[in-house]
Amino acid sequence: MSEFIIPKDGLKPAPEVPQPNIFPMEWRVETPKLADIYERAKREGFNPADVPWGSLSPESWSDDEKVAIMYWWALLSNFDSSGPAVFSRAVIRAWELHEEDPVRKCFFSITRDEVNHEECCQRVMERLWPGSPQNFEPKSELQAVALNNIGWLYHNGGRYWTGYKTAIERYPLAIIFTSFMMGEVASSTLFHGMSHAASHPVFRDVFSKIGRDEARHLQICISLLERQWPGLTDEHRAFVTKQLRAGFVFLSMILWEPPNQFWDLPDYFLHNHRILLRTARNAGLGILSYDEQADNWRVAIARVRKLVERWKIEFPAIPELNIKGVDVGDITAEDIVPVF
Numbered sequence: 001m002s003e004f005i006i007p008k009d010g011l012k013p014a015p016e017v018p019q020p021n022i023f024p025m026e027w028r029v030e031t032p033k034l035a036d037i038y039e040r041a042k043r044e045g046f047n048p049a050d051v052p053w054g055s056l057s058p059e060s061w062s063d064d065e066k067v068a069i070m071y072w073w074a075l076l077s078n079f080d081s082s083g084p085a086v087f088s089r090a091v092i093r094a095w096e097l098h099e100e101d102p103v104r105k106c107f108f109s110i111t112r113d114e115v116n117h118e119e120c121c122q123r124v125m126e127r128l129w130p131g132s133p134q135n136f137e138p139k140s141e142l143q144a145v146a147l148n149n150i151g152w153l154y155h156n157g158g159r160y161w162t163g164y165k166t167a168i169e170r171y172p173l174a175i176i177f178t179s180f181m182m183g184e185v186a187s188s189t190l191f192h193g194m195s196h197a198a199s200h201p202v203f204r205d206v207f208s209k210i211g212r213d214e215a216r217h218l219q220i221c222i223s224l225l226e227r228q229w230p231g232l233t234d235e236h237r238a239f240v241t242k243q244l245r246a247g248f249v250f251l252s253m254i255l256w257e258p259p260n261q262f263w264d265l266p267d268y269f270l271h272n273h274r275i276l277l278r279t280a281r282n283a284g285l286g287i288l289s290y291d292e293q294a295d296n297w298r299v300a301i302a303r304v305r306k307l308v309e310r311w312k313i314e315f316p317a318i319p320e321l322n323i324k325g326v327d328v329g330d331i332t333a334e335d336i337v338p339v340f
């Protein structure tokens with residue numbers, strides 16, 4: 001006689017789990033390339049606590065320079081520090097949609113990396129200007145305009161977050177990741193350029209470490225899209241075209257200068273922003289010039305264009321950089337999905 005209880009009319013199957021749900025659990029592998037990237041992420045990742053922040057000596061910069069450098073990191077945090085929350089949502093979504101195991105793990109690794117990038121923003125700011133980005137009493141005009149501009153940056157970051165939360169529920173992950181791709185291309189280009197241009201070894205080191213992570217994020221996006229794009233509908237393709245323009249609009253704030261769309265800013269913002277960036281550039285942070293940034297953007301965009309055109313996705317017009325393409329109309333807060 002069996003130890004088990006088996007009813008005469010057989011075992012009763014458990015009810016099906018209503019979807020979307022993270023259950024039932026399984027560990028399917030469809031794209032071994034993504035599994036390899038995840039293994040690499042575990043080995044290549046860095047610990048921000050091991051960076052010798054102590055050698056960033058606050059005495060070697062004037063107050064204006066320290067605040068200007070802090071301002072740039074606060075600007076970066078508008079993008080990089082939203083990464084943990086943005087990718088956490090993508091991780092949860094990937095579980096609910098029962099994406100294959102390497103996809104879920106790769107998204108998790110991006111989240112892990114973005115927490116590290118956020119920690120770098122935090123540590124530089126704490127070291128150079130305690131109380132920054134927003135919790136300090138300005139003692140000069142430069143400090144007052146930096147504080148005010150940071151407030152406006154975060155106001156726009158908040159508008160982006162609201163739009164993103166809706167989009168992540170509404171569109172397939174492949175579509176969402178096309179928007180991320182523009183961010184990953186942009187950020188890997190940005191950090192690569194700055195790792196060469198910065199004069200302080202700590203900044204050079206941090207930029208090259210972050211740049212290596214971003215290059216891996218880009219590979220994740222590309223592998224994912226190679227897998228999923230053949231099944232895209234025309235509606236999805238049109239959405240992607242618009243997202244590429246949205247990526248340009250959103251990311252230009254850190255890659256170059258923002259165009260006159262989406263960004264809700266007072267008239268004086270850009271003027272003060274340029275002076276703060278000039279001060280940080282002269283202090284050796286490694287910020288490229290306006291023309292160098294424009295050239296970098298063009299190169300990065302050409303890479304994205306080549307990738308998406310393989311999948312018969314039209315490219316948007318970017319007249320700001322003399323790039324021809326289709327007109328996608330206005331870009332509003334609801335359209336912005338891209339992240340670093």
Ligand SMILES: [Fe+2]
Nearest residue numbers: 080114117340
């Ligand atoms: Fe990042």
Ligand SMILES: [Fe+2]
Nearest residue numbers: 184214217340
């Ligand atoms: Fe990234």
